[in-house]
Amino acid sequence: MIITENFEIAQKFTDLMLTAYSSENIKGRSGVHRSSIIDCPLTLYYAETGEAEQHFDENNVGIWLLGELCHIAFTKYFDAREKVFNLAGIKVTIDAIYNNKFPVELKTTRKKIYKREDLLDDWIHQLSIGMAVMESDVGYLIVMNIITFKLQVYEFHTTKEEREKILEHSLWTIIDISNAIKKRNPNLLEPKYEKCKTCSFRPIKGVDKKNCLFYRRPN
Numbered sequence: 721m722i723i724t725e726n727f728e729i730a731q732k733f734t735d736l737m738l739t740a741y742s743s744e745n746i747k748g749r750s751g752v753h754r755s756s757i758i759d760c761p762l763t764l765y766y767a768e769t770g771e772a773e774q775h776f777d778e779n780n781v782g783i784w785l786l787g788e789l790c791h792i793a794f795t796k797y798f799d800a801r802e803k804v805f806n807l808a809g810i811k812v813t814i815d816a817i818y819n820n821k822f823p824v825e826l827k828t829t830r831k832k833i834y835k836r837e838d839l840l841d842d843w844i845h846q847l848s849i850g851m852a853v854m855e856s857d858v859g860y861l862i863v864m865n866i867i868t869f870k871l872q873v874y875e876f877h878t879t880k881e882e883r884e885k886i887l888e889h890s891l892w893t894i895i896d897i898s899n900a901i902k903k904r905n906p907n908l909l910e911p912k913y914e915k916c917k918t919c920s921f922r923p924i925k926g927v928d929k930k931n932c933l934f935y936r937r938p939n
């Protein structure tokens with residue numbers, strides 16, 4: 721018997737799974753979603769205009785699979801799962817709802833989270849938008865570390881004024897992106913370079929796809 725590691729087929733399987741996942745969960749979901757407010761604004765621009773194409777590498781698969789499995793297992797017994805709210809045309813999907821009124825978001829991570837200050841801004845932003853659309857002053861963030869298997873829950877509290885500010889900022893973000901799409905001008909958008917490292921629109925050596933012209937190599 722001969723056993724060899726086949727890098728080419730690994731890439732093909734990766735593309736097969738993640739491209740299908742992306743088209744079902746990102747492109748296949750009609751309309752604009754909350755993630756577009758949080759991600760680099762160019763990702764929605766490219767998704768809508770096709771001026772760059774997504775590519776996934778094999779390093780993305782495990783993280784994605786674990787995240788998906790954790791979501792299914794954790795949210796199974798909550799009052800509601802994947803509930804969609806509408807924010808002026810933007811779809812906000814809440815992972816789960818606790819006690820019929822409090823939004824719950826789940827994040828899987830390899831990072832060591834010891835305290836509130838270690839939480840990623842994106843996670844905080846995501847739950848804050850969820851609390852704002854649900855008009856809930858309390859929300860929960862579950863953080864599952866996939867290396868140590870430790871589970872933590874952070875309880876968020878926001879005021880009405882804070883929630884209104886979040887909604888307003890979300891709407892302006894989408895208006896700006898829509899304007900750039902309409903004018904077919906990506907230069908109107910401010911790239912979030914800190915996301916380039918893992919972005920599916922980044923240029924990848926040996927991959928012949930239209931990629932993002934604004935990509936910046938991480939320091």
Ligand code: SF4
Nearest residue numbers: 760762911916919932
């Ligand atoms: S490669 Fe960087 S600038 Fe381009 S879409 Fe991705 S995150 Fe934005």
